Amino acid sequence: xxxxxxxxxxxxxxxxANSLRDGHVVFLDRHGGWAPRLCDAAVARDEAAVQALMxxxxxxxxxxxxxxxxxxxxxxxxxxxxxxxxxRRRVQGPSVGPQASTHGACALAT
Amino acid sequence: xxxxxxxxxxxxxERVAQFREQVQRRLDGSLxxxxxxxxxxxxxxxLQLHAYMLRVAIPYGVLSADxxxxxxxxxxxYDRGYGHFTTRQxxxxxxxxxxxxxxxxxxxxxxxxxxxxxxxxCIRNVTSDPLxxxxxxxxxxxRPTAELLRQxxxxxxxxxxxxxxxxxAVSGSPNDRTAVFFHDVGLRIVRSQSGEVGYQVIxxxxxxxxxxxxxxxxxxxxxxxxxxxxxxxxxxxxLHGRRDNKYKARIKILVRALGVEAFRSEVDAAYAAAPGPSxxxxxEELARIAAYFEAPRLPDxxxxxxxxxxxxxxxxxxxxxxxxxxxxxxxxxxxxVTVTLKRVGGEPGDASSSAMRTLAALADEYxxxxxxxxxxxxxxxxxxxxxxxxxxxxxxxxxxxxxxxRGLITDIIACPGQDYCALATAxxxxxAQGIAASFAAPQDQEDIGPLSIKISGCINACGHxxxxxxxxxxxxKGGQEFYQVTLGGDATETPAIGERAGxxxxxxxxxxxVERLVARYREQREGNETxxxxxxxxxxxxxxxxxxxxxx
Numbered sequence: 039x040x041x042x043x044x045x046x047x048x049x050x051x052x053x054x055a056n057s058l059r060d061g062h063v064v065f066l067d068r069h070g071g072w073a074p075r076l077c078d079a080a081v082a083r084d085e086a087a088v089q090a091l092m093x094x095x096x097x098x099x100x101x102x103x104x105x106x107x108x109x110x111x112x113x114x115x116x117x118x119x120x121x122x123x124x125x126r127r128r129v130q131g132p133s134v135g136p137q138a139s140t141h142g143a144c145a146l147a148t
Numbered sequence: 149x150x151x152x153x154x155x156x157x158x159x160x161x162e163r164v165a166q167f168r169e170q171v172q173r174r175l176d177g178s179l180x181x182x183x184x185x186x187x188x189x190x191x192x193x194x195l196q197l198h199a200y201m202l203r204v205a206i207p208y209g210v211l212s213a214d215x216x217x218x219x220x221x222x223x224x225x226y227d228r229g230y231g232h233f234t235t236r237q238x239x240x241x242x243x244x245x246x247x248x249x250x251x252x253x254x255x256x257x258x259x260x261x262x263x264x265x266x267x268x269x270c271i272r273n274v275t276s277d278p279l280x281x282x283x284x285x286x287x288x289x290x291r292p293t294a295e296l297l298r299q300x301x302x303x304x305x306x307x308x309x310x311x312x313x314x315x316x317a318v319s320g321s322p323n324d325r326t327a328v329f330f331h332d333v334g335l336r337i338v339r340s341q342s343g344e345v346g347y348q349v350i351x352x353x354x355x356x357x358x359x360x361x362x363x364x365x366x367x368x369x370x371x372x373x374x375x376x377x378x379x380x381x382x383x384x385x386x387l388h389g390r391r392d393n394k395y396k397a398r399i400k401i402l403v404r405a406l407g408v409e410a411f412r413s414e415v416d417a418a419y420a421a422a423p424g425p426s427x428x429x430x431x432e433e434l435a436r437i438a439a440y441f442e443a444p445r446l447p448d449x450x451x452x453x454x455x456x457x458x459x460x461x462x463x464x465x466x467x468x469x470x471x472x473x474x475x476x477x478x479x480x481x482x483x484x485v486t487v488t489l490k491r492v493g494g495e496p497g498d499a500s501s502s503a504m505r506t507l508a509a510l511a512d513e514y515x516x517x518x519x520x521x522x523x524x525x526x527x528x529x530x531x532x533x534x535x536x537x538x539x540x541x542x543x544x545x546x547x548x549x550x551x552x553x554r555g556l557i558t559d560i561i562a563c564p565g566q567d568y569c570a571l572a573t574a575x576x577x578x579x580a581q582g583i584a585a586s587f588a589a590p591q592d593q594e595d596i597g598p599l600s601i602k603i604s605g606c607i608n609a610c611g612h613x614x615x616x617x618x619x620x621x622x623x624x625k626g627g628q629e630f631y632q633v634t635l636g637g638d639a640t641e642t643p644a645i646g647e648r649a650g651x652x653x654x655x656x657x658x659x660x661x662v663e664r665l666v667a668r669y670r671e672q673r674e675g676n677e678t679x680x681x682x683x684x685x686x687x688x689x690x691x692x693x694x695x696x697x698x699x700x
Contacts, residue, residue: 059175060245061200100177103195123627124566124573128197132567134577135495136230137198137243 049109049121052079053091054128055102063128064102070094072102076118076129081110150207150295150440152260160257163264167191168250175247192263193249197570202241202249203266204256208276208294208318209237209521213511216519218259220504226252231504232568233489233497235561235612236315237275237521238266242568264302269310271301275317277325278522281441282484282530284476288337288345290320292438293374296430299437300375307382311389312397314382315354322641327523329353329362329643330615332399333378338368346370351381351411352403355609359645360400363408365415371434372427380419384411444516444531446479461538468590469541469552477530483537485515485529486522486554487544492584495577496562497525506547514540524561526554556593557601557666558584561612565605565622566629572605574622574629575655579603582659587666596666599679602637615639617680618665619646620658631658635665635691636683647688649695661695668694 053066064072065079073079082088088107095105109121120126132138152160167187174184188194194201204219211219219239223231226248227241234240244252256262265272274294281289297316301307307314317326320337328334334350347369353362369377388406390396403411461467475484487507489497499507507527511519514536515529522528532540544550553559560583563569565576580603587593602616606623613619619634631653634646653661666679668691673682683691 056195056199059247061195061198061243063198103181123624123629124197127566127575131198133575134567134581135498136500137228 048084050111050118051082051088051091051107052076052110052118053095053105054079054108055105058101058103061103066091066094066098066105068094070097072098076110076120079118081118150210150291150437157257157260160260160262160264161254163191163262164250164253164257167253171246171250186268188246188249189267190264191249191253192266193244193246194267195570196242196568197566197572198568199243200246200249201568202244202252202263203234204239204241204261204263205266205273206237206239206261206521207298208274208280208291209278209523210280210291211519211521212259213508213517213519215259215261216504216508216511218255218261220501220508222252222255223501223504225255230498230500232495232564233499233521233525233527235523235525235563235610236273237278237523238273239521240564242564268308269312269314270308271297271304271310271314271316274298274301275315275326275331275523277319277321278486278520278526278528279325279475279484279530280320280520281443282475282477283321283323283325284478285321285323286478287322287339288320289438289441290318290335290337291441292434293320293335293337293347294318295437295440296375296434297378300378306379306386310382310386311391312394312399314385314399324639324641325522327612327615327639329641330355330359330612330639331362333381334362335374340368344370347374349377349381352400352408353643354398354400355612355614356398357395357607357609358398358400359609359614360404361643361645362400363403365408365412372431375430376422377415377419380422381415383418383422384414388414443479444518446482446516446531446533465545465550465552465590466538466541468594469550470537472552472556473554474532474534474537477532477534479531481534483532483534485532485537485540487527487529487549488551488554488559489526489549490553490559490584491548491551492558492588493581496560496580499527503547503549506543506549510540510543524559526559552590553593555598555600557587557596557599558593560584560601560603561616562603563605563611565603565611569605569610571608572622573607573624574605574631576603576605576611576620576622579620579622579631579655579658583662586659586663596670597676597678599666599669600639601662612639613637614645615643616646617683618662620662623652625652629655631655631661633658633661633665633695635688636680638680649688649692651696664694664697665691 067073068080110118173179192203232240276294314332316333317331318335319326319328330353336348349366350362351365473486516531520528560580562576562580566572602612603620604611604613615637621632633649637646638644
């Protein structure tokens with residue numbers, strides 16, 4: 039029996055970078071601004087939306103350093119979380135010390 | 149202490165002014181990140197996981213009380229109230245803003261400090277013995293040599309674009325406290341059979357993904373020939389070091405590829421071909437520099453009488469600290485005191501601004517306004533009158549800095565790991581905290597005795613795991629942290645690279661694994677044997693069995 043060609047499921051993406059002025063982790067929001075929280079990021083759910091994010095980036099690139107696409111997954115509670123461990127830490131902030139989770143608390147809420 | 153001359157001062161200020169303009173041009177878009185990145189790195193400014201990070205050089209680990217206070221002020225004003233002392237005697241600030249960096253660098257320049265050559269493929273901060281000029285076992289103070297090398301290597305045009313970074317350490321004592329065998333070049337100040345003082349030159353040591361114990365290149369290099377000889381050595385490296393592969397670019401790979409004999413011949417040939425080095429000039433310059441490092445005039449009244457009143461104090465915590473954290477000073481009646489930045493529950497090497505101010509004030513009060521940073525991420529007060537040790541300890545204890553755990557199981561070296569570092573593959577600090585919490589009882593630590601645990605959050609080995617008696621390397625596997633254990637490493641004059649014990653452990657298993665290793669040591673030790681001595685006697689197998697007992 040002939041089967042349909044397999045397509046890998048599309049993994050949703052957000053655009054992240056560090057803010058040029060202060061270095062903090064930021065996410066591109068739907069208005070083309072940089073937001074400090076993942077919950078405010080524009081999430082691209084297909085290739086066309088990724089292209090739209092890249093177009094939005096044109097206007098925002100000057101204020102950010104080393105932007106890149108970050109794969110995210112929807113959690114049971116509806117929030118988005120990065121797929122990779124390293125990226126989850128980057129979103130959540132240090133797990134120890136005076137700065138533990140300062141920007142992590144809200145980072146994953148929708 | 150060494151003081152900048154007018155040239156140094158002018159140069160550092162000019163660099164700050166240049167960087168201020170570069171930052172401005174980056175902010176207004178005239179410079180792209182690709183153009184700006186090498187410029188910021190030349191000034192010590194990295195981009196890490198959560199923010200920029202500024203690495204500030206502390207040449208050969210020597211700090212004045214005023215400099216320490218300035219670091220505290222910087223931590224409060226431009227960072228988030230703390231700093232991290234590193235395994236290369238630097239300090240790192242974790243949260244500086246790019247817009248603030250020029251001002252921050254000016255504040256550093258006010259106290260004769262900077263962040264130049266703390267990044268990039270150049271000769272990095274020259275490190276040395278934290279007990280330099282103090283240690284009773286010293287052949288000669290290594291600081292003048294380290295300072296000579298600092299001046300020589302700062303912006304040396306020929307050595308600003310090396311194949312890879314280059315680290316030099318200088319030790320002045322037979323007992324090595326600088327990890328001299330694990331540097332690109334290690335220098336040991338030695339005395340020849342005829343009594344002449346010179347250098348043993350060690351080359352090609354290092355850690356990272358390819359750990360290597362340095363090889364002795366010259367048994368005895370007379371004073372006056374150091375810069376000429378090192379210039380020849382650097383020239384050989386610059387010409388033949390690999391630039392095609394970042395992971396094979398360090399000098400250790402070149403020395404290994406050529407073999408030590410062939411490398412030595414190349415260096416000798418380059419040395420012979422160079423225009424005659426000016427031996428006299430180097431000797432004169434070394435003597436000029438040495439004058440800055442003359443020992444402070446310590447009042448000599450405070451002698452042995454003082455120590456007896458110290459010993460009368462019965463507080464067991466104090467006695468433990470006295471035994472572990474105080475080193476013999478070359479002047480009778482004085483001690484060098486190590487303050488460990490390894491509080492149980494804390495982050496190894498981190499100091500809050502208030503701890504820095506406390507240390508600065510105590511340096512003024514007790515230690516001729518001088519401090520040292522150790523490669524073990526601790527602080528030394530080098531000149532403390534022994535009769536005042538109890539009083540000093542009480543003040544340290546009041547500030548939460550009175551732990552007597554130097555060299556013990558809780559005196560753990562750990563890199564920032566994935567809590568801060570962009571390169572890390574796993575966290576290091578929480579593992580250190582877990583181990584420290586498990587062995588928090590002072591009697592327990594004292595019973596275990598000298599044991600160095602060193603933890604790196606990636607293969608680059610900033611946490612020196614290869615040379616830990618117990619080394620822990622954090623990696624990522626299947627989206628989870630896991631930790632490889634190495635055993636039997638030694639950073640001192642009896643150098644050894646730790647042996648891989650076997651499969652790694654998850655983050656929830658790693659503390660238990662260390663507990664089993666320690667239990668095995670306690671079962672196996674004979675008499676007063678240390679962990680390392682027992683390990684060397686019984687070998688890896690017995691310890692491996694304890695680690696994987698549950699699996700067999």
